[in-house]
Amino acid sequence: MRILVIGAVAAGTSAAAKARRNNDDAEIVIYERDNDISYSGCGLPYYIGGEIEDISELTPRDSKFFKKKYNVDVLTGHEVLNINPNTKELTVKNLNTQEIFVDKYDKLILGTGATPFMPNIKGIKNKNVFFLRNVQSARNIRGFIENNKPKHAVIVGTGFIGFEMLENLMDTGVNVTVVEKQGKITPNLDEDMATFLEKALIKKNISIIKNADIIEILENKVLLEDGTEIKSDMVIMATGVKPNVSLAKEAGVEIGITGAIKVDTSMRTNIEDIYACGDCIETFSSITGKAVYRPLGSTANKTGRIAGDVVTGGKLRYRGNLSTGIFKLFDMAIGSTGLSEKEALEEGYEIVMCHNIKPDKPSYFKGKEMVIKAIADKKTEKILGVQIVGYEGVDKRLDVFVTLITYGAKVDELFHLDLAYAPPFSTTKDPVHYTGMILDNALNNNRPIITSKEAQRLIDKGENIQVIDARISKQYDENHVYTAINIPHSKLRNELKTLDKNVLTVTYCNKGVTGNATQNILINHGFKNVCNLSGGHKFYKSTKK
Structure with missing residues (x-):
């Protein structure tokens, strides 16, 4: 069997390596028009900033490495000009010698990647x-x-x-x-x-x-x-980037609705014996099943491995993704997984969501707060998506949520997770636990949540609502939600008679906990419709435009 691969970055090299592990007799050749292969693209900004001094740390494997370890021929500086599916041939140009030649394949894997999107701006090709x-x-x-x-x-x-x-x-x-x-x-x-x-x-x-x-x-x-x-x-x-599909398109390979190459779960294209993987393909959401374009290094490696397995008789299949991503920004970490609020609503879900502000570990271990926005489906009570902005421990919590969403967990299961605890690492009830508690209370215990956006909309419309600021007077005087009255939590029971039990009541504190306690008191005293402000005044103030 002769396996040809076009592209020698994450997907193509992963495909070749897996194919070799499955079949030691196959002839495997990778064509790459660039000179660098199998590099860590996600590490490049840190080389530019000087955190990574030597760029060779990001390019640890060259053609000699692949030949020695995998007996795979990686030909850099070679551009594939044409694919002929009828004769199973590639037309290849050696960019160093300008020689053009033809190579034949039994199986072809496209790992042509993506190129930057270039807006139509005057001067965009300047040297700076x-x-x-x-x-x-x-x-x-x-x-x-x-x-x-x-x-x-x-x-x-x-x-x-x-x-x-x-x-x-x-x-x-x-x-x-x-x-x-x-x-x-x-x-x-x-x-x-x-x-x-x-x-x-x-x-x-x-x-x-x-x-x-x-x-x-x-x-x-x-x-x-x-x-x-x-x-x-x-x-x-x-x-942003766009998938490199011109070579595939000219060969008759089907392009999906996202503009990337359409493949099945085995990485097969519509043309027999042609497969594709990496940043040139569209994948699908494991929540909705719909096609998405998510050019990430983790997905490229995964789909490359599947392609290499399948062309050599393996049974690996792609199971979809959650569009999980995370990035570092100074001392902060920002991550997301699953559906956003906007996407969930567009898909027709009736959702409940919360903004949970909790420290990653106790204050005596210099814990810092993270904000977790979690979205769940009211009908099934399954978690649909999570977004986190914080400092330390964001990746840990995000990966817990990824696992929960992948296996269809419901909100009430979060509280029961036996997560690792010690003061240097987390609080006794982890932010993940609290997120589940808030959502479960909203769905099953008549403790509804109202977002800052919705509360502000009602206030701006002049709706008949009463807003209770349960913080101490000093905090209220410094800043508060417009129309809110200040009744500190400790004085609430003495002020119940001054409130209307029959109108929508919004409670809040600084971050949500005391607001929820205030909500409990009101509900237990017969108030009909009481919502706690999601994320409290801190999130309200931080998101008010």
């Missing part, structure tokens, strides 16, 4: 404009910084790459402005969590301009459509 996609682009950016000593930079886009580049450029002493085309930052977060994160970044003196369209990039500035001029000696375009 960079797209971070591969090892050479990282070398070019770091070289530009070292040689030109830029003082000002603009980063376009607020996805993973944009924010990772923000941190690393600032670490080199560059003054950075972030420009975002949309009305909110961070595509993987809902608007409320994105606003919460944005305000935290503003406190760190990060300059963010939203709803901004760039019309021209010059040598020393960037021009926005509204006339704003931003000082800029260099520009990083972090505007």
Whole structure:
């Protein structure tokens, strides 16, 4: 059997390695038009920032390694020009010698990856404009910084790459402005969590301009459509990627609704003996079953392994993904998994959600608060999605939620998890436990939650509601929800007669716990409709525009 692979980064090399493990007799050849292979693309921003000094740490494997360990021939500097499915042939060009030749395959695996999306902006091809996609682009950016000593930079886009580049450029002493085309930052977060994160970044003196369209990039500035001029000696375009599908499309391979190659769970395309994996394919949501395009290194490695297994007779199958992602931003960690609030509503779910603010560990171990937004389906009580903004321990909690969602856990199961506890690592009731308790109370114990957005909407409409601030008077005087009356929790029982039991009542404290205690008292005294403000005044204040 002769197996040819196009692309030698995460997916292609994973496919070749797995195929070799299954079949030691197969001939396996990888064609790669670039010179660097099997590199850690997610580590490139940290090389630019100097945290990783030697880029060879991100490129530990070369062609000699694959030949010696796997008996796989990796031919770099070789571009595949054409695929002929009828004759099972590839037309290949050696970019070093310009020689063009034909190679035959029994099985073909496409791992052609993705390329940066290039907006139509005047000056986007200037020498001071960079797209971070591969090892050479990282070398070019770091070289530009070292040689030109830029003082000002603009980063376009607020996805993973944009924010990772923000941190690393600032670490080199560059003054950075972030420009975002949309009305909110961070595509993987809902608007409320994105606003919460944005305000935290503003406190760190990060300059963010939203709803901004760039019309021209010059040598020393960037021009926005509204006339704003931003000082800029260099520009990083972090505007997303698009799948490389032209080669596949020309060969008759079916392209899915996301614009990426359509494959089944075995990574098979519509053409016999042609498979695809990595950033060039669309996958599907394990919650909805619908096609999604999620170009992540973890998914590329996984789908590559499946492709290599299947072409050699294996039984691995893809089971979908939750679009899980996490990134570091200065001392913060931001992660998400599953459906967002927006996506869940678009899918027709009737949802309940909460914003839980809890420390990752006790204060005497210098614990810091994280905000967990959790979304659940009212009908099945299953968790649909989670977003977390915090400091330490975000990855641990996120992975717990990933596992729970994967196996269809209901909200009441969170409290019963036997999670690891010791003061250096967590609180006795972990933030995961609290999240389950809040959602379970809302669904099953008549303790409904109201979001800041919904509460504000009712207030703005002049609805007949009573809002009770259960904090001490000093906190109330400093800042409070508009129309709220201050009845500290300790005085509530003495003030019950002054309140109307029959109108919607919203309770809140600083973060939610005392607000819930106030809610309990009111419900136990016959109040008909009492909601606790999700995330308390702290989240309300941090997300109020």
